[in-house]
Amino acid sequence: MSDLTTEQVGALAAALGLPVTLDDLAEVTHRLNALIEALEPLAELPLDTVEPVPGLGEPPGS
C-alpha cells in the first residue's frame, strides 16, 4: 500500500465530519502511514481462514 498523502487524509477526515487542523494533519498522516507500514509484513501470514474475533470468554486454564 503506498503512503497516504496529507491531502488524502484531510479529505477522508472531512468526509467523516472530523475537524483536522493543518497542524494536526501532518502528524495524523505520519501516524496513519506508520501504523499501516507496521502491519504490512503481517499480510504475508495465512490470515484468510483466521476469524477476526477477540476470543472473549476463554475457559479457565486456557
Place this chain on the structure above:
Amino acid sequence: MTAEGADRAFLSARRIAALVREREVSPVEITRLYLERIERLDARLRAYITVVPEAALETARRAETAVMRGAPLGPLHGVPYAVKDQFDTAGVRTTSGSRILEDHVPTEDATTISRLNAAGGILLGKLNLTEFALGGTQQFPFGQPRNPWNLDHDPGGSSSGSGIAVAAGLCAASLGEDTGGSVRSPASFCGVVGLRPTWSRVSRHGSFPLSWSMDTPGPLARTVEDTAWLLQAIAGYDAKDPLSSRAPVPEYARTLGDGVRGLRIGIVRELTFGPETDAEVREAVIGAARCLERLGAVTEEVSLPLVPFAGAVFMALADSDGAGVHHRWLRTRAGDYDQGTRRRLLTASLIPAAIQQRAARVRALLRAEMRAALARHDLLLCPTAHQAAPPIAAARGAITGRHEVAGRFFTRRSYVTPAALAGLPAIAVPCGFTGSGLPLSLQLIGRHFEEATVLRAAHAYERGSEWSRRRPPATT
C-alpha cells in the same frame, strides 16, 4: 514528619489492616498521615487530581467506631486507598484526565469502588492519568505527573497517579485500569507491583471505556500480597457488567505462599533477548529468572514470533474502539482534547477497515501462539518494559516523521500488549534498578483465570529479592 510516620506511610495495606484490627493504629490517624503527605508532597508529584479529605476522615471515623464497637471488619478495614480518575465515584468528580469531563460528578460508584469500600477501604481521592487513559498526553490538564525516583522522568501511564501514589507513600494501595499495559507500565516505572487480571475477572461497570475487549481494572500496591487482597475484593461477576465472568473466585491468599517448586516458566525470547531490550533490563530479568530457578522453578526459552508486532496490532484495535467512543466529541469538541490525545484519536478514526481486520486476525493468531506456549508452561516471563522510565521530555513535541511513531508508540507497547490482546492475567514486579537509580520490572503472564499462579510466583520472587524495600528519594 517523624521517621515513624514515614515508616507507617510505607506499611503494606495488609499490615495496616492488621494493626487497625489489633487497635494498634487508628483509621483516623493513618488517614491523617496520608492526607498530610499528599498536602506536603503532591504539589511536585501530581499523583492526585482530586483529594477528598473531609469524606476520607468521615469514613475513617466510622471505621474507628466499628473497631471500638467490635463490629465485623472487612479485609481492608481502615486501609486508605486511591483510584485512577477513570472510575466513577458518587458525588466526587471523575474527569478521566480530561477538560471535557472536568465538571463531571457521577451519582453512582463504579462496582470496583463499591467493593473496595465494602471491604473497609477509605477513599483518599482520585488519581492522575493520561487523558482518557489513552497515553501520549502532551499537556496534562491537571498537572504533569512525575516519577518519584526522578522527577524529570516519566511515571508511566495511563494509570500514572496510581503508580506514583503507591511508590511515594501517598496511599496504602491504589486501583488502576489496564487496557494495554496501563497498570503494569506505571508499576514498572515507579517500582511497585501492578496486576492486570484476566479480562472479565473484574467488572468494568463505572469505568470510562477505551476498548471493550481489553479494558481491565487492576490493583497497584507495594507488595504482591496486597495486590492479591485487592483483587480478592474487586473480582467476581457483576450483573452491571454482563461480560464479567461467572467463573468462581478462589481465595488468592490461601496459595500465595506455596512457592514455585516444579512450576514451568517460559522466558519469552523476543522480549527478553530482543534488540529493543536495554542491557540493564535484560540483565535484571535474567537475574530474576535465575532466582526463580533457585526457588525450584524450571525455566526454558520460548519463542513467540508475533509479539514484536503486538504494539501496532493493539493500536489498530484498541485505538479504533477508542475512536468509536470519542467520535461525537471529536466532531464537536476537538479543541478541548490535549493535542496528543486528539491526534491519536483522529488517526484511529481513519484506519482502513482492511488494516483493522488484518490486526484482528493477527490478534487471533497471537492468542493461539500464547495459548500454545501456556499449554507447555505454567507462566511466561519477560520484562514489563524494554527500558526504565524515560525522561518526560523524550515523549514531548510533535511527531515529524512516521519513523518516530514506531519508537514512541509501538515498541514499548509490544511488551505489555500481548497479555492484553490475549486477555491473560499478568503482573509487574520490581526486579532491580538501573545504575542511575530507576526501577526495573519483571513481568509474569499466566493462563486465563489463573491469577493465583501468577501471584504465587511473584510473591515467591518478591520474598527472594529485596527490591521492594527501597523507597524513592522524593518521598520524605
